[in-house]
Amino acid sequence: MDRFLRQLKLDAASLEARLEEVLSLAKIKGEIYRPGQLLNSMRHGALNGGKRLRPFLVMQAGALFDANQHNLLQIATALECVHCYSLVHDDLPAMDNDDLRRGKPTVHKAFNEAMAILAGDGLLTFAFDLLSNEQAHDNAKVRITLISKLAKAAGLGGMVGGQVLDLYPESDKPGMNEITRMQAMKTGALIKFACEAGGICGGASRDELSALTSYGEAIGQAFQLADDILDVTATQSQLGKTTAKDKDQGKQTQTSILGLDAAKKMADELVTKACDSLAPFGNRADLLIQAAHFTVERTR
Amino acid sequence: MDRFLRQLKLDAASLEARLEEVLSLAKIKGEIYRPGQLLNSMRHGALNGGKRLRPFLVMQAGALFDANQHNLLQIATALECVHCYSLVHDDLPAMDNDDLRRGKPTVHKAFNEAMAILAGDGLLTFAFDLLSNEQAHDNAKVRITLISKLAKAAGLGGMVGGQVLDLYPESDKPGMNEITRMQAMKTGALIKFACEAGGICGGASRDELSALTSYGEAIGQAFQLADDILDVTATQSQLGKTTAKDKDQGKQTQTSILGLDAAKKMADELVTKACDSLAPFGNRADLLIQAAHFTVERTR
Numbered sequence: 001m002d003r004f005l006r007q008l009k010l011d012a013a014s015l016e017a018r019l020e021e022v023l024s025l026a027k028i029k030g031e032i033y034r035p036g037q038l039l040n041s042m043r044h045g046a047l048n049g050g051k052r053l054r055p056f057l058v059m060q061a062g063a064l065f066d067a068n069q070h071n072l073l074q075i076a077t078a079l080e081c082v083h084c085y086s087l088v089h090d091d092l093p094a095m096d097n098d099d100l101r102r103g104k105p106t107v108h109k110a111f112n113e114a115m116a117i118l119a120g121d122g123l124l125t126f127a128f129d130l131l132s133n134e135q136a137h138d139n140a141k142v143r144i145t146l147i148s149k150l151a152k153a154a155g156l157g158g159m160v161g162g163q164v165l166d167l168y169p170e171s172d173k174p175g176m177n178e179i180t181r182m183q184a185m186k187t188g189a190l191i192k193f194a195c196e197a198g199g200i201c202g203g204a205s206r207d208e209l210s211a212l213t214s215y216g217e218a219i220g221q222a223f224q225l226a227d228d229i230l231d232v233t234a235t236q237s238q239l240g241k242t243t244a245k246d247k248d249q250g251k252q253t254q255t256s257i258l259g260l261d262a263a264k265k266m267a268d269e270l271v272t273k274a275c276d277s278l279a280p281f282g283n284r285a286d287l288l289i290q291a292a293h294f295t296v297e298r299t300r
Numbered sequence: 301m302d303r304f305l306r307q308l309k310l311d312a313a314s315l316e317a318r319l320e321e322v323l324s325l326a327k328i329k330g331e332i333y334r335p336g337q338l339l340n341s342m343r344h345g346a347l348n349g350g351k352r353l354r355p356f357l358v359m360q361a362g363a364l365f366d367a368n369q370h371n372l373l374q375i376a377t378a379l380e381c382v383h384c385y386s387l388v389h390d391d392l393p394a395m396d397n398d399d400l401r402r403g404k405p406t407v408h409k410a411f412n413e414a415m416a417i418l419a420g421d422g423l424l425t426f427a428f429d430l431l432s433n434e435q436a437h438d439n440a441k442v443r444i445t446l447i448s449k450l451a452k453a454a455g456l457g458g459m460v461g462g463q464v465l466d467l468y469p470e471s472d473k474p475g476m477n478e479i480t481r482m483q484a485m486k487t488g489a490l491i492k493f494a495c496e497a498g499g500i501c502g503g504a505s506r507d508e509l510s511a512l513t514s515y516g517e518a519i520g521q522a523f524q525l526a527d528d529i530l531d532v533t534a535t536q537s538q539l540g541k542t543t544a545k546d547k548d549q550g551k552q553t554q555t556s557i558l559g560l561d562a563a564k565k566m567a568d569e570l571v572t573k574a575c576d577s578l579a580p581f582g583n584r585a586d587l588l589i590q591a592a593h594f595t596v597e598r599t600r
Contacts, residue, residue, distance in 0.1 A: 001321055033481060038464040089421060113394035117417065118464055120458045121389060124421065128428045129451035132444050140440040145343035146431050147447060151429035156338050156422045164338040164418055181333060 002296070004290035011059045011076075012052035012144070018077045019046055041111045041119035045088040046081060049102050053223075055080050057194035058201075060287045061212055065202025071137050075146060075197050078130035082154050083190060085123035088116055090163060121228070124154070137201055145200055153189035162186025174252050180221070183254070187227075188220035195219075211277050215288065218274035223283065223295045225267040228255040230298065267296045301597070304590035311359045311376075312352035318377045321345055322430065337411075341419035342426075345388040345407045346381060354589070355380050357494035358501075359510055362588045365502025371437050375497050377445060377449075378430035382454050383490060385423035388416055390463065424454075437501055445500055453489040462486025474552055480521070483554070487527075488520035495519075495588075511577050515588065518574035523595040525567040528555040530598065567596045 023043050025036055055076035062072040091098040092113065099109050108116035129279040130136065131147050152158055162185030170176060195216030199209045232255060255263040274292040278285035323343050325336055355376035362372040391398040391406040392413065399409050408416035430436065431447050452458055462485030471478060495516030499509045532555060555563040574592040578585040 033461065033485065034457055035461045035464045035470070037468055037470075038461055042456065085421075089417055090415075092417065094417060107598060113468055114392075115464070117389055117392065118460055121385075121420070121424065122460045125455035127450055128447055129455055132448035132451060139445045143444055144440045147428055148432035151425050151432060155425035155429055156342065157334055160418055160422045160425060161333065161335045161338055164335045164415070167414055168337055170335070170337075185333065219527060291439060 001290055002293065004287055004294060007052070007060070007287055007293075008051065008056050008291075011056045012050075014059075014073055015055040015076055015080060016074050019080065020151075022077060022126075023047070037111075037115065038118060038122055041107055041115045042122050043086040044110055045107045045116075045119050046084040046123060048084075050084075052080065052085055053195040053295075056291065057154065057216070057286045057288075060291070061197070061198025062202045063287075064281050064284055065199060065204055065208075067198065067202030068137075070135065071201050072198060074130055074133065074135040075201055076194075078127040078136065079150065079190070079194055079197065081123045081127040081130065082150065082159075085120040085127075086154075086163070086190075088123070088157055092116055095163075095167065103248060116244045116253060142200060146197055149193055149196065149200070153193040158189035159187075162189070169252075173223060176254065176257055179252060179254055179257070181197050182218070183221065183224045187264050188217060188222050191220035191223060192216035208280065211280050214277035215274045215292070218270045218277065219292050219295050222267045222270035222274065222292070225254055225263055225270070226296050226298050228253040229263055229267070231255075232260065262296065264296075271296055301590055301594065304587055304594060307355050307360070307565040307587055308351065308353070308591075308594075311356045312350075314359075314373055315355040315376055315380060316347060316467070317443050318373050319380065322377060322426075323347070337415065338418060338422055341407055341411045341415045342422050344410050345416075345419050346384040346423060348384075348404060349382075349402050349526060352380065354467055354490060354494040354597075356591065357491065357516070357588075359499045360591070361495045361498025362502045363498070363587075364581050364584055365499060365504055365508075367502030368437075369497065370435065371501050372498060374430055374433065374435040375437075375501055376494075377426040378436065379450065379490065379494055381423045381427040381430065381453045382450065382459075385420040385427075386454075386459055386463070386490075389424070392416055395463075395467065442500060446497055449493055449496060449500070453493040458485050458489035459487075462489070469552075476554065476557055478499065479552060479554055479557070483521065483524045484517070487524050491520035491523060492516035508580065511580050514577035515574045518570045518577065519595050520591050522570035522574065525554055525563055525570070526596050526598050528553040529560065529563055529567070532554075532560065564596075571596055583586070 023039060023046060025034070025039055027034070057075040058070050058079060059069070087101060088107045090096050091101055091194070092108055098106055100106065106116070107119050111119070126148060127150065131143060131150065136146065137143050156159065161184050165182040166186055169178065169182070174182070192213060193216070195212040196209060199212045204212065257265060271292045275289045278288055323339060323346060325334070325339055327334070333398050345422055358376040358379060359369070359372050365563050387401060390405045391401055398406055400406065406416070407419050411419070427450065428447060431450065433444060438447065454460065462482050465482040468488055469478065469482070474482070492513060493516070495508060495512040499512045504512065554566075558566060571592045575589045578588055
């Protein structure tokens with residue numbers, strides 16, 4: 001686990017350096033103007049710490065294929081912009097109404113609601129700017145594949161759709177299937193994309209890509225289960241955000257349906273499934289295997 | 301002008317048919333699930349009438365080069381999704397707080413605020429899905445160029461940045477230069493993109509593209525001037541939205557600085573400039589020339 005934690009930190013540092021660079025307040029060639037207030041609110045939403053798990057997954061899935069590191073970093077940065085935009089919008093008063101994110105004021109608290117909406121819009125749009133740049137890959141077809149997959153993972157059939165189903169479930173008391181589907185869209189799709197993107201950037205074969213897809217799906221589910229479990233078991237100061245929200249809101253989660261013990265067991269099984277998917281890569285996949293364990297270790 | 305109005309309607313009808321198709325409530329192959337409530341709010345935001353000027357510009361700029369009509373329609377649909385998302389978010393209570401849009405309730409009035417935020421996010425993301433699809437162009441490099449340009453036109457150095465500067469001007473009393481730059485970002489960038497996109501799709505030469513850029517910039521400015529003028533001179537029922545908002549809010553516009561007559565004169569000069577830019581295309585550009593006149597005719 002030590003090697004994983006070290007690499008997670010290293011990749012997070014690279015990611016943040018690149019975010020700093022692309023969200024620089026300096027004038028950028030070819031752009032009319034970058035309003036400072038907008039950049040500051042985008043930076044607040046994007047440069048706020050966090051584990052940076054998705055960027056790690058892009059970097060390390062790509063490393064399996066010796067993909068170009070600069071390309072991987074560009075893709076990871078685009079993906080993290082999408083993830084961060086979703087947090088900024090989810091925190092809004094009309095949605096989850098959260099004042100704190102990682103122990104700091106959310107964007108609409110630090111700035112205001114309009115700026116938070118626009119910062120989110122700016123980050124989402126910027127992600128596609130970053131991916132369309134040749135720094136993401138020198139082959140335009142590869143960039144198109146990444147853009148198409150990210151747009152689907154983040155869109156109405158993915159993250160945005162999942163957030164709608166989370167806020168407004170289609171049945172009064174959603175069961176396991178409905179919740180699992182909602183989570184697969186809301187958080188799973190972007191995690192799966194992270195794993196696939198590394199492979200796509202590195203020219204993975206169809207079988208290799210499908211192994212990454214299985215891995216991504218399994219850790220996505222495990223990650224969400226762990227989040228639900230933490231919502232029940234952790235304290236606010238441990239997480240740096242409001243806890244026990246689901247229970248307080250009387251909301252069904254996989255954990256509330258299964259019970260804590262069965263949820264933990266299911267999370268462990270998903271980790272095993274994730275690791276099994278990586279068998280074709282042998283011990284080159286050690287870091288990704290440790291990452292799978294990490295997603296649930298957090299709950300212990 | 302008759303031929304222009306006929307073509308504007310025809311292109312709007314094609315656009316709406318394509319929007320109907322891509323925002324269909326039916327299951328789409330390869331997607332996990334499309335939540336009906338999200339689609340309905342996206343449809344409310346996108347299928348709400350409107351002149352569809354941007355799609356027309358894509359189609360008719362493309363027609364100069366005999367570009368593939370199906371490709372042009374796909375690009376126009378993506379662009380209109382971006383335009384409509386921006387209207388949905390701009391109308392939100394935290395921004396312009398508008399209850400009416402084209403005489404109908406805005407998305408947050410017809411649904412609620414959270415759904416309006418998510419419908420906008422969904423439309424923006426979907427635009428890049430549509431552009432990454434080979435239906436936008438069979439050459440991946442062309443699709444990448446379109447995506448890159450759209451992301452820049454819609455992003456922090458374009459539309460989103462312009463909206464920030466409109467809501468929160470950087471000086472207490474912005475002058476002509478500041479307002480002109482803000483408008484070039486807020487509305488100009490997307491109109492310019494519409495004209496360029498048609499040319500890019502049709503394989504325009506560098507000189508031809510630069511003619512379209514000049515044309516797009518000029519009509520973008522004229523269009524915005526006309527909007528400001530209408531805000532002063534038209535009635536609410538004529539426009540189907542709240543009028544005299546700028547004056548009521550004590551907001552500086554180009555028209556308030558120049559005065560009504562000088563603003564109208566400037567708009568006319570911009571139309572002349574736009575038409576002159578199209579000289580290289582001869583009378584093949586008749587429809588675009590009529591479109592330039594139309595942007596200001598609305599104010600008479």
